[in-house]
Amino acid sequence: MSKTYIPSIGLEVHVQLKTQSKMFCACPVAFGEETNSLACPVCLGLPGALPVLNEGAIRLTLRTGLMLGCSTPPVVKWDRKNYFYPDMPKDYQISQFDLPLCLDGGVPLYDLAYPKDAQKTIARPGKVVPLTRIHLEEDVAKSTHHATFSTIDFNRAGTPLMEIVSEPEIDSAEEAVAYLNSLRQILVYGGVSDADMEKGQMRCDVNISVRPPEQKQLGAKIELKNLNSVSAVRRAIRYEIERQIDCLETGEPLIQSTRRWDDDAGITTQMRTKEDAHDYRYFPDPDLMPVLTGTMLEEVRPWVPELPHEKVERFVRDYGVTPYDASVLSSEQVLADYFEKAAAGATTPKKIANWILNNLLAVLNEQQLGIADCPVAPEKLRALVELQESGQISNLQAREVFADLFVSPDQDPARIAQAKGFEPADTGAVEAFVDQAIAQNPAQVEEARGGNDKMLNFLTGQVMKLSKGKANPKTVSELLHARLRG
Ligand SMILES: [Zn+2]
Numbered sequence: 001m002s003k004t005y006i007p008s009i010g011l012e013v014h015v016q017l018k019t020q021s022k023m024f025c026a027c028p029v030a031f032g033e034e035t036n037s038l039a040c041p042v043c044l045g046l047p048g049a050l051p052v053l054n055e056g057a058i059r060l061t062l063r064t065g066l067m068l069g070c071s072t073p074p075v076v077k078w079d080r081k082n083y084f085y086p087d088m089p090k091d092y093q094i095s096q097f098d099l100p101l102c103l104d105g106g107v108p109l110y111d112l113a114y115p116k117d118a119q120k121t122i123a124r125p126g127k128v129v130p131l132t133r134i135h136l137e138e139d140v141a142k143s144t145h146h147a148t149f150s151t152i153d154f155n156r157a158g159t160p161l162m163e164i165v166s167e168p169e170i171d172s173a174e175e176a177v178a179y180l181n182s183l184r185q186i187l188v189y190g191g192v193s194d195a196d197m198e199k200g201q202m203r204c205d206v207n208i209s210v211r212p213p214e215q216k217q218l219g220a221k222i223e224l225k226n227l228n229s230v231s232a233v234r235r236a237i238r239y240e241i242e243r244q245i246d247c248l249e250t251g252e253p254l255i256q257s258t259r260r261w262d263d264d265a266g267i268t269t270q271m272r273t274k275e276d277a278h279d280y281r282y283f284p285d286p287d288l289m290p291v292l293t294g295t296m297l298e299e300v301r302p303w304v305p306e307l308p309h310e311k312v313e314r315f316v317r318d319y320g321v322t323p324y325d326a327s328v329l330s331s332e333q334v335l336a337d338y339f340e341k342a343a344a345g346a347t348t349p350k351k352i353a354n355w356i357l358n359n360l361l362a363v364l365n366e367q368q369l370g371i372a373d374c375p376v377a378p379e380k381l382r383a384l385v386e387l388q389e390s391g392q393i394s395n396l397q398a399r400e401v402f403a404d405l406f407v408s409p410d411q412d413p414a415r416i417a418q419a420k421g422f423e424p425a426d427t428g429a430v431e432a433f434v435d436q437a438i439a440q441n442p443a444q445v446e447e448a449r450g451g452n453d454k455m456l457n458f459l460t461g462q463v464m465k466l467s468k469g470k471a472n473p474k475t476v477s478e479l480l481h482a483r484l485r486g
Helices: 055-067 116-121 173-189 230-250 294-303 308-319 323-330 333-343 349-366 378-389 395-407 413-419 427-440 442-449 453-466 473-485
Strands: 006-016 079-082 092-095 106-108 128-138 142-145 150-153 160-166 202-211 222-227 257-262 267-273
Touching: 006 173, 006 230, 055 128, 055 160, 055 173, 055 294, 092 128, 106 173, 173 202, 173 230, 173 308, 202 230, 222 230, 230 257, 230 267, 308 323, 308 333, 308 349, 323 333, 323 349, 333 349, 333 378, 349 378, 349 395, 378 395, 378 413, 395 413, 427 453, 427 473, 442 453, 442 473, 453 473
Parallel strands: 222 257
Antiparallel strands: 006 160, 006 202, 079 092, 106 128, 128 160, 142 150, 202 222, 257 267
């Protein structure tokens, strides 16, 4: 490659909203039901059937807009996007054209949302990808192509679908991954959607163009389809950037078109040259009234949750945890809630955070459990960490107590420690062990007196052995310090 080319990437993300019923009829939204059992004249597109707006879907879209800093026009309307396809028998999809529910705004890219191998080399930390718009439309039916025929399932037809369109200001495959993961995190926080790509709740088309640095306007926009996972998005973008650069280098013209990602072969292939918006002959749907958004926006505003990055800032400020730890704790609402419950009223919330991140998550991981299934109540964890912090039990002992607590979560951490004999030995007895250790190890004592910390640790270990592990290491080390250095 002779020069550096500039890729410009934009994402169109379709999100299935968490509503009970479909966008324009009362049919339930559900998965795994019998084929074509959830359909009525409206979502089948029968002539004369009249659509009725699902207000819940509009509210969820407005909530998303508020979370992402969008503005909302005072009046929004519904338009027909005309095209023929068997999965859309009324020959048009109800969508929004020039007056969508949300405009502008942006998606913040979180550090931990980048692919793991790219987190150390983030080009623009704290970047916010600007959005063009968010609009609401209906999903189409699902076609399945068999060897000699095709079948269509209308259960999905009419499911509320929110489309989030970004500006082409994503610079790399890694930023695209961060965009999708951050967006998903925010949508889940807002209770808008579960946004699971593997389940088709979030689908993504990628627009991508490449231009030489001396060229101002963007190159030909090429759209990628059939991207079914975040890792497919990353691989497809990397492949397509290389392919387009090759074309530019060899003088092959790039034309606006749609290409299909083949995940097994790891390549994109041409599907069609792209229709422009005028090919769809958008016009206002005469069956639906425009919506006045003012009052609804004010009603939705209190439902906007604290967002992940806002939580991170607060955790750092109020609990004294590191920004990295705060990001991990805020990556899931349930985890953040667990931490806050455990940290409430704790002497050192930072220690609680450490315990969760270093021990609790590891144990859950081993058991293949999520934080939502954690048997140990946050209050019990706090009690355990306090036991350790007050010097009553050692770190190792605390882990043993936790293992028991995990199996019988109703027990009291202090009781478990007591039953295991993890009581802090009385100071008199510990002092006797300290005397004994000093008498038995004259050479090491000499070195420890001279400032050798390793020897001090060695002597602590000797006292621990003499106490059969029951003394508290913190107390022992304090006693030794006083005797040898005091
Ligand atoms: Zn229906």
